[in-house]
Amino acid sequence: MRRIISVLMENEPGSLSRVVGLFSQRGYNIESLTVAPTEDETLSRLTLTTIGDDHKIEQITKHLNKLIDVVKLVDLTEGAHIEREVMLIKVKAAGAQRAEIKRCVDIFRGQIVDVTASLYIIQITGTSDKLDAFLQAVGDASILEVVRSGVSGIARGEKVLSL
Amino acid sequence: MLIRALHDEGVEYVFGYPGGAALHIYDAIFRQQEVKHILVRHEQAATHAADAYSRATGQVGTVLVTSGPGATNAITGIATAYMDSIPMVVISGQVVSERIGEDAFQETDMVGVSRPIVKHSFMVRDQRDIPEIVKKAYYIAATGRPGPVVIDVPKDITNPFDTFPYEYPEKVKIRSYTPATRGHAGQIKKAVQLLIEAKRPVIYAGGGVVQGNGSELLTELARKLNYPVTNTLMGLGAYPGTDRQFVGMLGMHGTYEANMVMHHADAILAVGARFDDRVTNAVNKFCPNAKIIHIDVDPASISKTVTADIPIVGAVDSVLTDMLALVNESDEVPDAGAIKNWWQQIEEWRDNHGIYVAPRYQQAESGKIMPQDVIKTLHEVTKGDAYVTSDVGQHQMFAAQYYLFDKPRRWINSGGLGTMGFGLPAAMGAQMADRDAVVACVTGEGSIQMCIQELATCTQYHLPIKIICLNNQALGMVKQWQDMQYGSRYSESLYEDSLPDFVKLAEAYGHVGIRVTKKEELKAKMEECFAMKDRVVFMDIAVDNSEHVYPMQIAGASMRDMWLSKTERT
Numbered sequence: 140m141r142r143i144i145s146v147l148m149e150n151e152p153g154s155l156s157r158v159v160g161l162f163s164q165r166g167y168n169i170e171s172l173t174v175a176p177t178e179d180e181t182l183s184r185l186t187l188t189t190i191g192d193d194h195k196i197e198q199i200t201k202h203l204n205k206l207i208d209v210v211k212l213v214d215l216t217e218g219a220h221i222e223r224e225v226m227l228i229k230v231k232a233a234g235a236q237r238a239e240i241k242r243c244v245d246i247f248r249g250q251i252v253d254v255t256a257s258l259y260i261i262q263i264t265g266t267s268d269k270l271d272a273f274l275q276a277v278g279d280a281s282i283l284e285v286v287r288s289g290v291s292g293i294a295r296g297e298k299v300l301s302l
Numbered sequence: 303m304l305i306r307a308l309h310d311e312g313v314e315y316v317f318g319y320p321g322g323a324a325l326h327i328y329d330a331i332f333r334q335q336e337v338k339h340i341l342v343r344h345e346q347a348a349t350h351a352a353d354a355y356s357r358a359t360g361q362v363g364t365v366l367v368t369s370g371p372g373a374t375n376a377i378t379g380i381a382t383a384y385m386d387s388i389p390m391v392v393i394s395g396q397v398v399s400e401r402i403g404e405d406a407f408q409e410t411d412m413v414g415v416s417r418p419i420v421k422h423s424f425m426v427r428d429q430r431d432i433p434e435i436v437k438k439a440y441y442i443a444a445t446g447r448p449g450p451v452v453i454d455v456p457k458d459i460t461n462p463f464d465t466f467p468y469e470y471p472e473k474v475k476i477r478s479y480t481p482a483t484r485g486h487a488g489q490i491k492k493a494v495q496l497l498i499e500a501k502r503p504v505i506y507a508g509g510g511v512v513q514g515n516g517s518e519l520l521t522e523l524a525r526k527l528n529y530p531v532t533n534t535l536m537g538l539g540a541y542p543g544t545d546r547q548f549v550g551m552l553g554m555h556g557t558y559e560a561n562m563v564m565h566h567a568d569a570i571l572a573v574g575a576r577f578d579d580r581v582t583n584a585v586n587k588f589c590p591n592a593k594i595i596h597i598d599v600d601p602a603s604i605s606k607t608v609t610a611d612i613p614i615v616g617a618v619d620s621v622l623t624d625m626l627a628l629v630n631e632s633d634e635v636p637d638a639g640a641i642k643n644w645w646q647q648i649e650e651w652r653d654n655h656g657i658y659v660a661p662r663y664q665q666a667e668s669g670k671i672m673p674q675d676v677i678k679t680l681h682e683v684t685k686g687d688a689y690v691t692s693d694v695g696q697h698q699m700f701a702a703q704y705y706l707f708d709k710p711r712r713w714i715n716s717g718g719l720g721t722m723g724f725g726l727p728a729a730m731g732a733q734m735a736d737r738d739a740v741v742a743c744v745t746g747e748g749s750i751q752m753c754i755q756e757l758a759t760c761t762q763y764h765l766p767i768k769i770i771c772l773n774n775q776a777l778g779m780v781k782q783w784q785d786m787q788y789g790s791r792y793s794e795s796l797y798e799d800s801l802p803d804f805v806k807l808a809e810a811y812g813h814v815g816i817r818v819t820k821k822e823e824l825k826a827k828m829e830e831c832f833a834m835k836d837r838v839v840f841m842d843i844a845v846d847n848s849e850h851v852y853p854m855q856i857a858g859a860s861m862r863d864m865w866l867s868k869t870e871r872t
């Protein structure tokens with residue numbers, strides 16, 4: 140099962156490499172990873188998605204918790220949560236294609252953020268599934284370049300991951 | 303500033319080796335008396351010696367090496383300590399801050415190279431941080447599940463011309479690190495209930511009991527309940543080896559009765575043990591009828607390989623104290639009839655194949671000395687009270703099986719990593735820890751050659767250790783596997799007459815060498831060896847070279863499936 144693990148950790152050199160190292164060392168895979176400082180600049184928030192059964196996920200969270208730099212973590216998929224990913228995509232857009240793609244962008248509530256005579260750059264935000272669906276709708280033939288940010292997530296309601 | 307911090311931390315000995323990037327630190331060592339430095343002959347030995355010092359005393363061992371090759375030479379020893387959860391602080395010199403990343407002379411990314419084998423690491427970026435980093439490093443190394451911590455120190459950071467106000471912190475708090483202490487009261491209650499209701503219980507104690515200073519409590523609990531106890535390779539000494547309730551070591555080369563007890567148990571109390579693959583054999587066939595209570599300070603150890611029915615995260619001594627109190631208070635007692643039957647069954651197993659009630663090995667037709675007899679003689683001559691360090695191979699397993707340790711911290715071996723070369727430097731560390739103690743290093747002619755240079759360190763610091771070399775003229779453990787699984791094709795496990803004359807070698811280093819080839823001489827020569835209290839003695843003992851270590855679990859099967867000799871299996 141796909142899981143989203145959100146980690147609050149010390150914003151120190153080497154912290155990130157310890158997290159990434161742990162995954163390769165113990166044979167866990169990372170599907171996506173995003174990391175940036177939080178409003179408290181001594182802390183970073185890292186979100187990673189991984190796939191595994193309950194046993195594996197339990198091991199992953201235990202080992203992450205063991206890292207000295209990790210302050211707290213939560214498996215967002217255990218409860219209601221919001222997840223978002225940003226995608227920038229450069230597509231061929233000439234002639235009749237232009238209107239077609241524009242319509243597709245509207246349906247997915249994306250934005251066209253740059254235009255030339257022959258191409259669009261589109262920005263789409265949403266769950267990873269939605270992003271996948273958009274890519275499919277546009278079709279491989281038009282796609283020139285895709286950049287995805289990786290998943291960020293936050294728990295719904297009162298639950299807060301902070302110090 | 304660094305050495306002052308070490309002194310304030312209470313460090314007495316540093317095991318190390320100098321070099322360019324560490325020279326400011328070495329100069330500071332020269333200009334003080336409190337922190338004593340032991341100069342080894344190879345950085346690997348510094349780590350093993352510090353590691354063994356820690357195992358013998360319970361204190362954190364300290365290592366100091368230079369950058370580059372000094373640091374990489376220390377890696378094997380750091381990994382050894384990591385696998386056995388030994389608290390150790392390794393300080394490595396580093397090139398000056400501004401050269402980092404430029405492939406400068408003797409630059410190695412020590413923090414990076416050591417990352418998977420340390421509990422944590424620090425790179426010092428500002429001189430002013432030294433006291434706090436040192437304090438944190440020792441705190442992290444020693445608490446929770448202990449382990450090695452690296453402090454990488456660029457040379458400019460130790461520049462003696464930069465001076466700063468110095469204050470050593472009394473306490474540290476690390477907001478992201480809170481090691482477990484007390485176990486969950488509800489879980490402990492459930493565990494005690496399960497234990498008392500058990501009909502075929504066993505206590506399975508690991509290195510965590512030794513490390514966590516839980517031996518006395520464990521012994522009290524076991525005696526109170528009259529339950530059998532088995533120790534892991536790392537746990538030997540956690541429960542007294544000569545006690546009636548001790549059924550021997552368990553696992554791959556565990557005793558028949560220990561493995562049978564485990565397999566047939568209905569309740570297992572695992573304390574400070576980690577269900578290592580050398581213990582469980584095939585996990586899916588492991589102890590089919592047992593409910594498992596698992597006490598460990600490291601949550602990640604629990605249900606890692608074998609799922610625990612009652613997990614208890616906490617420090618071993620604290621949890622055992624709580625359990626003991628509950629057992630003492632409880633109105634319920636174990637079912638005396640069931641426990642009696644259980645002991646009857648155990649005695650039967652012992653009588654059939656137990657290695658302590660009768661010898662289960664044949665004397666060699668060649669008349670050669672049997673390796674098992676060497677260990678038994680060692681036990682006799684040292685009255686079971688020596689510190690015994692070991693290398694890795696058949697001799698290690700014979701020592702584990704036949705030297706019955708009654709006290710914790712006396713058996714010092716590389717269990718998790720299985721590092722050949724560990725034994726001799728470890729013996730130095732143990733001797734440093736207890737200058738009056740009898741320290742024996744049980745080794746093989748293969749392993750001893752991996753750190754043989756340390757014989758010189760023994761000379762320099764007057765460390766009168768005794769080397770008991772079980773010379774079977776082969777990488778015996780490798781050869782045993784080749785016998786059993788590769789049709790006796792001895793690929794690269796023999797040396798073709800290239801072994802050195804160990805007696806002469808010992809003498810070259812200024813020590814005493816004794817060669818033993820005849821059974822009849824063994825005991826007298828060993829007594830002679832241990833009578834030389836202030837000398838290093840190298841006993842080169844020619845043992846039967848066709849002997850295998852038994853019992854040996856059959857791969858892929860359950861705990862009760864064992865070879866008992868070359869021809870007999872369960």
Ligand SMILES: Cc1ncc(C[n+]2csc(CCOP(=O)(O)OP(=O)(O)O)c2C)c(N)n1
Pocket residue numbers: 693694695696697698720721722723745746747748749750772774776777778779780
């Ligand atoms: C550094 C290292 N290299 C290789 C091994 C693999 N190995 C395990 S036991 C063994 C043979 C050890 O020979 P010896 O020290 O003579 O002991 P014996 O088994 O003969 O008693 C080897 C090569 C190891 N454990 N450590």
Ligand SMILES: [Mg+2]
Pocket residue numbers: 695746747748772773774775776777778
């Ligand atoms: Mg050998």
